[in-house]
């Protein structure tokens with residue numbers, strides 16, 4: 001169990017996941033939380049990370065900082081996604097180990113699993129066949145991070161773990177019109193369409209891919225739960241185990257936002273992987289289950305979108 005007085009560093013605390021982890025830690029009575037903004041500490045800079053860890057020596061680390069983006073950002077900037085994420089992860093995990101951090105949680109992403117992995121995807125399908133090309137660089141960086149945790153455990157006996165969340169959504173999401181994930185992008189599109197009185201909105205792709213979504217506060221509770229209840233080299237999937245088509249998701253978002261116009265599809269735009277569902281039996285076997293159903297989560301997220309003035313700038 002994490003000591004309630006232990007010093008906890010949450011890397012990426014202003015992001016969607018990091019901010020939810022801070023909320024969950026606070027709800028669970030952890031009070032010694034340290035954070036740094038990107039401006040104060042650039043995690044891709046080895047000298048800065050070295051100095052920070054030597055000075056602070058955190059007992060526990062949640063690594064939720066990463067260069068993150070949707071299909072467009074990922075496929076346009078393959079080199080940047082690989083370099084920034086690889087360097088950032090190696091710096092943080094390595095300095096944590098050098099400074100005797102007791103436990104670290106590394107956050108990966110379900111895109112690390114092969115494009116044609118049998119569904120739902122189990123943790124042991126990692127590295128069994130080819131990755132999806134559109135986010136290959138990001139996936140390779142994430143695989144390196146989780147393998148580095150495993151190798152430190154095997155070589156030096158550390159207790160560093162990783163989890164693989166499904167698609168996440170919730171407060172502090174990125175609502176950029178082109179460089180965001182599908183759910184926040186839809187919230188923005190439909191909100192703007194409603195405001196402008198548009199009678200039709202065209203969405204990307206065919207609407208047929210199947211996807212799974214987890215509310216970020218549930219993910220954060222799961223991360224804290226794993227830090228207290230799991231040790232092991234194999235990663236742990238985090239999701240709901242439920243899926244819906246992008247078309248169904250689109251209709252649900254339109255309903256919550258209150259957009260009543262027509263929804264059209266542009267099949268010339270990429271769909272991405274045809275189906276992506278995590279097998280969450282390992283997580284449930286460890287005793288954790290998500291709480292927030294999708295419609296309720298979208299409603300909470302839309303409220304955040306309406307009341308969070310930073311949303312358009314991120």
Ligand SMILES: NC(=O)c1ccc[n+]([C@@H]2O[C@H](COP(=O)([O-])OP(=O)(O)OC[C@H]3O[C@@H](n4cnc5c(N)ncnc54)[C@H](OP(=O)(O)O)[C@@H]3O)[C@@H](O)[C@H]2O)c1
Nearest residue numbers: 012014015016017038042043044065066068109165167168
């Ligand atoms: N969102 C999802 O659907 C999803 C799904 C599965 C897994 N994940 C994983 O969850 C983690 C966090 O994702 P997120 O959605 O919370 O992303 P996010 O909202 O973009 O947050 C990422 C955070 O990392 C910080 N950061 C990036 N580069 C940095 C650097 N060089 N130095 C210091 N800080 C830096 C960012 O600060 P700035 O904004 O100031 O740059 C931001 O606060 C990632 O590992 C991601 O793979 C996310």
